[in-house]
Amino acid sequence: MSDTKADRVKPDMSPTAAVVIGRSNRLEVVRRGRAGFYADGGEDGQILILPQHTAADCAVGQWLDLFVFLDADGHLAATPKMPLAQVGEVGWFRVASLSPVGAFLDWGLPKDLLLPFSEQQAPVEQGRQLLAMVFRDERGRLAASTRLDDFIADEASGLKSGDEVTLVMAERTDLGRKAIVNHRFWGLLYHDELTTPVRRGQRMRGYIRRVREDGRLDLSLAPVGMARLEGAAGEVLALLKRSGGVLPLGDKSAPEAIRASTGLSKNAFKQAIGILYRQRLVELAANETRLRQ
Known part of the structure; x- marks a missing residue:
């Protein structure tokens, strides 16, 4: 990744x-002028809140979460309406139109947001959906x-392993x-995690399942470690109660049968019923799990 592009997607969020x-910026509405309401932009001066986006109850002294951008004339403008993705984020966008400068x-x-020809990995088609970074x-x-x-x-x-993340x-x-x-980073969800x-x-x-030696990430959609096992144990216990106290599944059951009935991998299921067994909540057999009476 080039330094130039790395800088472009890391907005300055320092206290100064x-x-x-x-x-999105948390800004105070400081006055109402002929063009509409204005928010205090600090050293950037007062910023016009686009009139067509101003909430009906907008008032001087109110603090608003405002998305700030440059208008067609290069001036700062703001709106309380948030886009699908902000600078430094990847979004899933529909191609609204094509033009001589891009899409x-x-x-x-x-x-609409410009996708220049120079920033297109491959030619795009109007009406199609695509992943793109906003910068x-x-x-x-x-x-x-x-x-x-x-x-x-x-x-x-x-x-690190166990961290909760946005995917x-x-x-x-x-x-x-x-x-x-x-x-910011690429990661992989293996088939058995889906x-x-x-x-x-x-x-x-999602969650970080493992940080590999090469720095690449293995991911999970469920919490990792004991928190995940306790969650899985709770799911199996609830399933047992809904099934009249008996599941035709045990540690010798086929992985496919376990996933079809519980949504869990065989390893997660075995550890879940192990937790329930140690808590003396279930009795175990090779192909059956039964609630204790």
């Missing part, structure tokens, strides 16, 4: 910074890029499905 363009993406705001170009304007490898790193830092689902692979972790259907572009909570 003024507003962050392309991100425009519907990102939830009235003005600020060298002139401070907001734009999108489908060249995700320029922004997303293979080698992760600052994460954006990417393409399938022979091993499972790639996902973008915290909008206990529920997911789709490309879906944003969801």
Whole structure:
């Protein structure tokens, strides 16, 4: 990843910074003028809250979460309406239109987001959905890029097994499905971790299952470690109660049968019933788990 693009997707969020363009900012409404309400942008001066977006109950002295961007004239403007993704985030966008300078993406705001030709990994088609990173170009304007490898790193830092993270689902692979972790790193969900259907572009909570020696991330959709096992034990206990106290599953059952009935891998199921057994809640047989009377 080039230093230039790394800088573009890391907005300045230091305590001394003024507003962050392309991100949500907590700002105070300080006056009402002929053009509408204005928010205090600190060293950036007062920022017009676009009249067509102003809430009906907007008032001087009120604090609002406002998305700040540059208008067509290069001036700061703000709206309480949030886009599908902000600067430094990957979003799932529909191609709204094509133009001589690139494509425009519907990102939830009235003005579509430009995807320049130079930032397209492959040609795009109107009406199709795609994953793209939102960034600020060298002139401070907001734009999108489908060249995700320029922004997303293979080698992760600052994460450990068990950490809860934000995932954006990417393409399938022979091993499972790639996902973008915290909008910064690539990770992999193996097939046996995909206990529920997911789709490309879906944003969801996940967990770091393992940080490999090469810094790459193995992921999980369920909590990792004892918290996960306790959660799985609770799920099995609830399933037992719903099934009249008996499950035709045990530590000798086929993995496919266990997953079909419980949604758990065989290893997670065995550890879950082990927890229930040690708590003297169940009796175990090779192919049966039964609630104690």
